[in-house]
Amino acid sequence: MSKGSTPQATSVTSKRFYDAYSQGYATYLERHTRYFRAVEAEIAAAAGNRKGLALLDVGTGTGERLQRVVSEIHPDHVAAIDESPEMAALAQRNCPSAQVLAMPLAAPGLPAALADGFDLVTCLSNVLGHIPRTQLVPGLRQVRSLMRPGGAFVFDVNNRYNAVAYGPLSVIRNVARDCVFPGGGDFTASYRSGDKVLHTPVHLFSPSEVVRLLRESGFKVASLGFRDYVTGQERGRFGGSIVVKAVSA
Structure with a gap:
């Protein structure tokens, strides 16, 4: 590609997007370290002091966060899945104690491949x-089917x-739109890979949508809060990402 030329924009699947993004993902992780640490503290609290703990990480990415969680809670068994083979390979290297599978959530063969609850x-x-x-909903129901009695989904x-991330005017429009057409909405994630800019759709959730999806999937909400996506501090419903702990209904 010549200097100053415009890279080609390409719409791709989430799998292809994260295959390409696997090499640049570390920068994203570093940018949101404090938020990630806050969420990981909630995971540790959900784990408690349970003996013989078995942990599954869905969409594990590079596995770096999974390794931190494993180092904190010391589970007896660790498994992880990611639809991107490139991410799954990184995760296996970064968290060698885990059984890492390159499979998407809701894949029919997933329960048999994992074997354990x-x-x-x-x-x-x-x-x-x-x-x-x-x-x-099928994916969330599969998560529930993989959980042991008394298990937690974080x-x-x-x-x-989130007005901090998207701006007050966008949030006002989203609230008004959801009053008429509930169900959240999408935005486009972008990543430059060589001479192409890859685009993939990503869904943005409303708190009520999360509760509804969990209810339809056989879960109930044990806790639902909001954390600033940079600092990790607790915020109100208009100031942070949604962090949830759910249990079987």
Whole structure:
């Protein structure tokens, strides 16, 4: 590509996007370190002091966060999945104690591939926002089916009412739109890979949408809060990402 030329824009699947993004993901992780640490503290609290803990991380990415969680809570069994083979390979290197599978959530063969039930399931950094809308409830139901009695599901998603991230006017429009057409909305994530700019749709959730999806999937909300996506501090519903702990209904 010649200097100053405009890179080609290409719309791709989430899998292809994160295959390419795997090499640049460390910068994103560094930018949001304090937020990630705050969410990881909530994961540790959900784990408690349970003996023989089995942990599953859905959409594990590079596995660096999973390794930090493993070092904190010391589970007896660790498994992780990611739809991107490139990310799954990185995760296996970064968290060698885990069983890492390059499989998407809601894949029919996933339960058999994992074999064991889990006391704690995590799904971090808006992974649910990359799952096709038609697969969200089936995917969440699959998570519930993989959990042992008394298990916990901890996840975070992008909040479409986060005025700090998206601006007050966008949030006002989103609130008004959701009063008429509930169900959240999408934005486009972008990443430059060589001479191309890759685009992929990412879903933004409203708090009420999260509660509804969990209810449809057989979960109930144990806690739902909001944390600033940079500092990790607790915020109100218009100031942070949504962080949830859910249990079987």
